[in-house]
Amino acid sequence: MAEVLLEVNQLKKYFPINGGVFGKRVGEVKAVDDISFFVNKGETLGLVGESGCGKSTTGRMLMRLIEPTDGKVLFEGKELTNLSDGDMRKMRKEMQMVFQDPFASLNPRHTVEKILEEPLIVHGIGDKEERKKRVKEMLEVVGLSSYHAKRYPHQFSGGQRQRIGIARALMTKPKLIIADEPVSALDVSIQSQVLNLLEDLQEEFQLTYIFIAHDLGVVKHISDRVGVMYLGRLVEITTAEKLYEKPLHPYTNALLGAVPVPDPTLKKERELLTGDIPSPSNPPSGCAFHTRCRECMDICKTERPQLEEIEPGHFAACHLYKKN
Amino acid sequence: MTQAPVLDVKQLKTSFFSADGEIPAVDEVSFSVNKGEILGIVGESGCGKSVTSLSIMKLIPQPPGKIVGGEILLNGEDIVHSSEKRMREIRGNEVAMIFQEPMTSLNPLFTIGNQLIEGIKIHTKAGKKEAFQRAVEMLKLVGLPRAEQIMHEYPHQLSGGMRQRVMIAMALSCHPKLLIADEPTTALDVTIQAQILALMKDLNEKLDTAIVLITHDLGVVAEVCERVIVMYAGKVVEEAPVIEIFKNPKHPYTHGLLESVPDVREKKERLYSIPGNVPKPGSIRKGCRFAARCEFVHERCLSDTPPLYKVEGADQHTVRCFLHESGGAASG
Numbered sequence A: 001m002a003e004v005l006l007e008v009n010q011l012k013k014y015f016p017i018n019g020g021v022f023g024k025r026v027g028e029v030k031a032v033d034d035i036s037f038f039v040n041k042g043e044t045l046g047l048v049g050e051s052g053c054g055k056s057t058t059g060r061m062l063m064r065l066i067e068p069t070d071g072k073v074l075f076e077g078k079e080l081t082n083l084s085d086g087d088m089r090k091m092r093k094e095m096q097m098v099f100q101d102p103f104a105s106l107n108p109r110h111t112v113e114k115i116l117e118e119p120l121i122v123h124g125i126g127d128k129e130e131r132k133k134r135v136k137e138m139l140e141v142v143g144l145s146s147y148h149a150k151r152y153p154h155q156f157s158g159g160q161r162q163r164i165g166i167a168r169a170l171m172t173k174p175k176l177i178i179a180d181e182p183v184s185a186l187d188v189s190i191q192s193q194v195l196n197l198l199e200d201l202q203e204e205f206q207l208t209y210i211f212i213a214h215d216l217g218v219v220k221h222i223s224d225r226v227g228v229m230y231l232g233r234l235v236e237i238t239t240a241e242k243l244y245e246k247p248l249h250p251y252t253n254a255l256l257g258a259v260p261v262p263d264p265t266l267k268k269e270r271e272l273l274t275g276d277i278p279s280p281s282n283p284p285s286g287c288a289f290h291t292r293c294r295e296c297m298d299i300c301k302t303e304r305p306q307l308e309e310i311e312p313g314h315f316a317a318c319h320l321y322k323k324n
Numbered sequence B: 001m002t003q004a005p006v007l008d009v010k011q012l013k014t015s016f017f018s019a020d021g022e023i024p025a026v027d028e029v030s031f032s033v034n035k036g037e038i039l040g041i042v043g044e045s046g047c048g049k050s051v052t053s054l055s056i057m058k059l060i061p062q063p064p065g066k067i068v069g070g071e072i073l074l075n076g077e078d079i080v081h082s083s084e085k086r087m088r089e090i091r092g093n094e095v096a097m098i099f100q101e102p103m104t105s106l107n108p109l110f111t112i113g114n115q116l117i118e119g120i121k122i123h124t125k126a127g128k129k130e131a132f133q134r135a136v137e138m139l140k141l142v143g144l145p146r147a148e149q150i151m152h153e154y155p156h157q158l159s160g161g162m163r164q165r166v167m168i169a170m171a172l173s174c175h176p177k178l179l180i181a182d183e184p185t186t187a188l189d190v191t192i193q194a195q196i197l198a199l200m201k202d203l204n205e206k207l208d209t210a211i212v213l214i215t216h217d218l219g220v221v222a223e224v225c226e227r228v229i230v231m232y233a234g235k236v237v238e239e240a241p242v243i244e245i246f247k248n249p250k251h252p253y254t255h256g257l258l259e260s261v262p263d264v265r266e267k268k269e270r271l272y273s274i275p276g277n278v279p280k281p282g283s284i285r286k287g288c289r290f291a292a293r294c295e296f297v298h299e300r301c302l303s304d305t306p307p308l309y310k311v312e313g314a315d316q317h318t319v320r321c322f323l324h325e326s327g328g329a330a331s332g
Helices: A055-062 A085-091 A112-122 A128-141 A146-150 A158-170 A188-205 A216-222 A240-245 A250-258 A298-302 B049-057 B084-093 B112-123 B128-141 B147-151 B160-172 B190-207 B218-224 B242-247 B252-259 B299-303 B322-327
Strands: A004-019 A024-040 A044-048 A070-075 A095-098 A176-180 A208-213 A225-230 A233-239 A308-311 A314-316 B007-018 B021-033 B038-042 B065-074 B095-098 B178-182 B210-215 B227-232 B235-241
Touching: A004 A055, A004 A208, A024 A055, A024 A208, A024 A233, A044 A055, A044 A216, A055 A095, A055 A176, A055 A208, A095 A158, A112 A128, A112 A146, A112 A158, A128 A146, A128 A158, A158 A188, A188 A216, A188 B252, A208 A216, A216 A240, A225 A240, A225 A250, A233 A240, A233 A250, A250 B190, B007 B049, B021 B049, B021 B065, B021 B235, B038 B049, B038 B190, B038 B218, B049 B065, B049 B095, B049 B178, B049 B210, B084 B095, B084 B112, B095 B160, B112 B128, B112 B147, B112 B160, B128 B147, B128 B160, B160 B190, B190 B210, B190 B218, B210 B218, B218 B242, B227 B242, B227 B252, B235 B242, B235 B252
Parallel strands: A044 A208, A044 A225, A095 A176, A176 A208, B038 B210, B038 B227, B095 B178, B178 B210
Antiparallel strands: A004 A024, A004 A070, A225 A233, A233 A314, A308 A314, B007 B021, B007 B065, B227 B235
16 A cells, blocks of 8 residues: 555635625635545646636645645645644745746746755755755756756746756755646647656656646646546546546546547547536535536535545545445 | 638748847748638747738737738738738728637727627628627627627626637627637637637638637647648748648658647657757748757758658648658649
């Protein structure tokens, strides 16, 4: 049995909506609404979903860059949610993040060397000499050259910047990397370079990834297990093969059907999902997906389905599979 | 197909002028679009696909940009030298465009109805009532529910997918023969993207509007286009019917591009990746633009620019690569 690195229990984030003359709280956006999952050591967990489904909020809550409203995050059995800010900062040595926009996440006024050195200074690792040496090493590891250390972010292309972002995340030798849409801003030919790099690094440093993306092809390629989110809820989670071959939840099914396939000879009869994603400030009652679901039953409108193990290792939140 | 094409672009060259001199963003690009056809233009950032479409609309900001050569024949009329007054008549009536981000292309201060009616009134002699009726019809045509109500709503009240539908309704309201869609679904979620693509295909059949679809997503191309041109660094590198290009890609770049897309259907052990970076426009002046990243590069590629060659044994398939010289030079 694989060792669990990260466990998430009933995590919630409700953002307040303030309005009215006195700025009173008039409602809340349930960005993440009661999700639980675990990540094993050395695996890649993909999180997919459409915009507004809460996948990025989830990623940030794991790092406590956004404070959870409720729920627990356990990293190697240690609870993160009640750590003080100072202790949490120390914990972040073990978990690092890679962001979507490689330009917005690098300080334009700092050289690459300074950007990469900073995590080491924050965590008090090594002396000046050692730090400089490690920066150069890391640049080579991610496929850049040591002479790049003196340059500024604007002198790099998008793909190279993302490599710098990855190098920065690896500086403190973390165990877990949370990558939030790391390749969606890149061109197709560069995207595959970065994906290959991420896979190589995983092998080399025994990393665990949480890979957040909206591109189902990319997620399938890189993930061992995949969780599908819809309106702040986890609707299905299982191994990548099972999810793509035999999706259980109607939403997963529709999502996979909507992906354009690069093969013109394949004229598939697809079921188009009708309508838009409902607002998370006023989610539908019962199952959040019932307004767009073709299999909708009476119970779906009133009772929220829980995530249950339908088959070994295959969890889904849908009344269709409820055992009687 | 003897019918004259709706759009015929010949040797189009659009450059931008900066302190560093002339930067040719689009360099001698030729292609044509037949009546009722959907043509895909694929390429990565900076390859000139958007500049091509803006050139056709004559919306290139000038200065710094300028169409420096070539012809754009729209229904037989060369519009490169048309006056701005004539262009205003052409835009909307004969060719219309939709953009990537529907929110920034709609005016947030006016109602949807206002914006739709404005276009219709400018381009046709319709009165207020008639224009209103026509706008409602268009909204129904693009599959928006409660069309009359939406006429009185503002853009922020609609979702991304609905806004893109409004944009399509607006573009098609004067029945242009050609619609240019520049990354129309890039900003949308997959389930909404599928809806918009289905709508565009449906309208293409119903109204017989030719569509030029500009995208970087090969999946989208496979799904809706009939013919594809692949652009790289301002040049067309390959042109073929869609089935041909996926089954039998000839240019090393097209091949690499197809190989590097992760597929939802099967898991590849390792993704193919094209080495190097996408070149900046204007950075390569000599030889084949792809030479620096190509695995089949030989000496000639570095010194001479390859012309378009016909692909042997294939119909309507041309490729800009010395490896396929045996097919003979393509006309045009």
